[in-house]
Amino acid sequence: MAKNLYEKVFDRHVVSRLSSGQYQVFIGLHLVHEVTSPQAFALLRDRGLKVKFPGRTFATVDHIIPTDIASRQRPLQDSLAEEMLQAIESNTKEHGVAFFGPHSGHQGVVHVIGPELGLTQPGMTIACGDSHTSTHGAFGSLAFGIGTSQVADILATGTMSLGRLKVRRIKVTGKLGAGVYAKDVILAIIRKLGVNGGVGFAYEYAGEAIEAMTMEQRMTLCNMSIEGGARIGYVNPDQVTFDYLKGREFSPKGADWDKAVEYWKSIASDADATFDDEVVIDGASLAPHVTWGITPAQSVAVNESIPAESDFIESERPLIREAYEYMSLEANQPIEGVKVDVVFIGSCTNGRLSDLQEAAKMVQGQTGKVASGVQALVVPGSEEVQKQAEALGLHKIFTDAGFEWREPGCSMCLAMNPDKLKNRQVSASTSNRNFKGRQGSPAGRTLLMSPVMAAAAALTGQVTDARKLFHLENKA
Amino acid sequence: MQATAAAIIESVSGRAVPLRGNDIDTDRIIPARFLRCVTFDGLGEHAFEDDRRGLAAKGEVHAFDKPEYQGAKILFANKNFGCGSSREHAPQSLMRWGIEGVVAESFAEIFFGNCVSLGIPCATVGEAAIGRLLAAAEADPAASWVLDVKAREIRGPITEPVTFLDGPRSQFLSGQWNPMSELLSHLTEVEQVASGLPYVSGKW
Numbered sequence: 062m063a064k065n066l067y068e069k070v071f072d073r074h075v076v077s078r079l080s081s082g083q084y085q086v087f088i089g090l091h092l093v094h095e096v097t098s099p100q101a102f103a104l105l106r107d108r109g110l111k112v113k114f115p116g117r118t119f120a121t122v123d124h125i126i127p128t129d130i131a132s133r134q135r136p137l138q139d140s141l142a143e144e145m146l147q148a149i150e151s152n153t154k155e156h157g158v159a160f161f162g163p164h165s166g167h168q169g170v171v172h173v174i175g176p177e178l179g180l181t182q183p184g185m186t187i188a189c190g191d192s193h194t195s196t197h198g199a200f201g202s203l204a205f206g207i208g209t210s211q212v213a214d215i216l217a218t219g220t221m222s223l224g225r226l227k228v229r230r231i232k233v234t235g236k237l238g239a240g241v242y243a244k245d246v247i248l249a250i251i252r253k254l255g256v257n258g259g260v261g262f263a264y265e266y267a268g269e270a271i272e273a274m275t276m277e278q279r280m281t282l283c284n285m286s287i288e289g290g291a292r293i294g295y296v297n298p299d300q301v302t303f304d305y306l307k308g309r310e311f312s313p314k315g316a317d318w319d320k321a322v323e324y325w326k327s328i329a330s331d332a333d334a335t336f337d338d339e340v341v342i343d344g345a346s347l348a349p350h351v352t353w354g355i356t357p358a359q360s361v362a363v364n365e366s367i368p369a370e371s372d373f374i375e376s377e378r379p380l381i382r383e384a385y386e387y388m389s390l391e392a393n394q395p396i397e398g399v400k401v402d403v404v405f406i407g408s409c410t411n412g413r414l415s416d417l418q419e420a421a422k423m424v425q426g427q428t429g430k431v432a433s434g435v436q437a438l439v440v441p442g443s444e445e446v447q448k449q450a451e452a453l454g455l456h457k458i459f460t461d462a463g464f465e466w467r468e469p470g471c472s473m474c475l476a477m478n479p480d481k482l483k484n485r486q487v488s489a490s491t492s493n494r495n496f497k498g499r500q501g502s503p504a505g506r507t508l509l510m511s512p513v514m515a516a517a518a519a520l521t522g523q524v525t526d527a528r529k530l531f532h533l534e535n536k537a
Numbered sequence: 538m539q540a541t542a543a544a545i546i547e548s549v550s551g552r553a554v555p556l557r558g559n560d561i562d563t564d565r566i567i568p569a570r571f572l573r574c575v576t577f578d579g580l581g582e583h584a585f586e587d588d589r590r591g592l593a594a595k596g597e598v599h600a601f602d603k604p605e606y607q608g609a610k611i612l613f614a615n616k617n618f619g620c621g622s623s624r625e626h627a628p629q630s631l632m633r634w635g636i637e638g639v640v641a642e643s644f645a646e647i648f649f650g651n652c653v654s655l656g657i658p659c660a661t662v663g664e665a666a667i668g669r670l671l672a673a674a675e676a677d678p679a680a681s682w683v684l685d686v687k688a689r690e691i692r693g694p695i696t697e698p699v700t701f702l703d704g705p706r707s708q709f710l711s712g713q714w715n716p717m718s719e720l721l722s723h724l725t726e727v728e729q730v731a732s733g734l735p736y737v738s739g740k741w
């Protein structure tokens with residue numbers, strides 16, 4: 062019988078049926094970071110357990126790490142952050158787990174380093190105590206976030222308890238216009254389906270626009286599946302996937318490579334596979350998107366105005382009112398022109414090399430600088446991204462234009478490190494969440510957008526249609 | 538850390554705290570700055586900290602600050618409760634504040650799973666029913682409620698049928714909501730499945 066990728070990969074990883082009716086599922090790659098793991102390691106210690114598959118477990122530090130070079134001196138100034146860093150260092154050492162710490166050459170946001178090391182591969186089950194683990198689905202793996210109790214389960218057994226999801230195929234047809242990126246596609250999808258539209262589903266992204274995307278674009282897309290409620294989002298592996306993986310540190314080598322590619326092709330959805338639901342989005346008609354509210358579904362195209370309350374059903378209106386109030390924005394006000402104080406280019410959504418390259422290319426083509434009064438941060442997603450970007454001179458392009466070039470980490474995506482909004486500052490951010498208080502100030506305001514849109518906002522000090530500013534035109 | 542020896546959970550009894558609003562995310566339940574910790578101790582007092590302060594600044598009082606709801610054990614909420622991050626710190630902070638069961642219109646998936654692992658039953662009801670429950674808890678904060686996992690209902694000044702997912706419900710009723718012991722009992726089969734996967738065995 063024809064099967065989709067989700068069914069094939071899930072079935073191959075089932076170990077047993079638990080008494081609860083849930084499945085015990087083997088997790089082939091377990092990624093670990095400092096925030097959600099210390100309590101899990103403590104639980105193992107309490108029960109006298111060891112890590113069952115240390116060779117399939119990899120750790121890094123990303124959330125709490127400062128991004129200016131001086132503050133990365135040990136001990137870290139924030140004693141709580143230092144304590145967390147020491148905990149992951151000693152926990153991984155004790156259990157024989159690889160740890161990519163600062164200056165290892167591989168430190169970075171966990172969802173950036175997994176793919177760039179070739180750890181993330183098609184057909185795997187991948188879990189991490191982090192909801193944006195959905196990122197790794199870009200390779201055709203089943204990748205999802207878990208809580209700390211489940212981190213402990215996987216550490217101790219290599220498995221966890223899971224129910225089966227339904228699968229919704231989201232087809233994005235046509236060719237994306239100039240200046241329109243995966244970020245805009247996923248914001249448009251979440252706007253259409255809502256922040257909980259994906260609960261109970263894995264999303265399979267398909268269609269011409271997805272097939273044309275680079276791996277880094279596909280990662281941006283899958284990354285934000287969870288913002289639409291879908292714990293898993295994936296793209297079937299294809300030549301783009303294989304080309305990306307070839308030659309990476311943990312990719313299969315030599316004679317194994319061709320066999321691996323055959324295997325990876327075999328786990329893709331069959332041509333006649335069926336889905337529990339299907340949604341079609343016209344990719345060719347999409348414009349750059351910007352969020353205006355306090356959930357990732359509250360977005361508009363850059364040439365639209367903020368929607369009126371009456372555009373929503375009754376039960377959604379309280380949240381719309383809350384968003385107007387919190388953001389100090391009004392119905393029918395154009396999103397273009399909204400002033401910004403801070404620009405953040407980075408995160409596991411948009412902190413990869415091509416994100417920085419696209420933004421730098423736009424900045425370089427302009428004579429202008431970061432608008433006065435605006436603080437603009439560029440935070441590479443990993444040490445590897447930083448190294449490659451510096452080799453290309455991107456750091457110079459950014460710093461010459463008045464951007465700050467930082468060390469890798471999560472930074473102002475959730476501001477667990479010293480990078481924080483102040484008071485009611487408005488941030489143009491390439492990250493994935495515009496929740497109240499997300500960027501470190503309880504009253505701070507976030508507008509999510511693509512790196513190119515964020516670059517445009519940095520130069521003008523306001524939300525700006527990057528297509529106009531940078532003269533981006535569709536080529537026939 | 539929660540004790541790993543699971544216990545049978547047939548119901549949760551106590552007062553209820555009403556919390557209105559859709560899409561209440563984990564950053565609101567426990568702001569990120571409180572995640573700088575290596576244990577979950579002390580998270581209870583910071584539950585909804587920024588929302589509480591925000592309302593206090595406007596001269597309003599968050600339900601978690603109202604004296605009449607201190608000691609409440611059941612939380613009533615609207616749609617998509619607990620969306621956002623996978624941080625178990627969110628249900629941990631609610632649990633440490635005192636919450637032992639939640640009734641909402643719907644839950645975010647990872648949050649829901651985290652609650653199951655902590656032994657916090659989460660039940661869903663329709664929009665009209667949650668409206669009646671919220672109103673009842675607001676009208677009479679001292680009322681006692683029973684979230685009955687076995688009978689699939691919430692009983693108090695009013696009674697409403699609730700829905701539990703079958704898997705988690707049987708986990709609570711059998712005391713198997715923390716699966717680690719059962720997972721550990723199948724390690725031989727785990728090795729077999731692992732060695733049959735080419736990316737683990739290296740045999741492509």
Ligand code: SF4
Nearest residue numbers: 193408409471474475
């Ligand atoms: S960059 Fe942001 S979303 Fe991604 S892992 Fe870090 S904190 Fe989470």
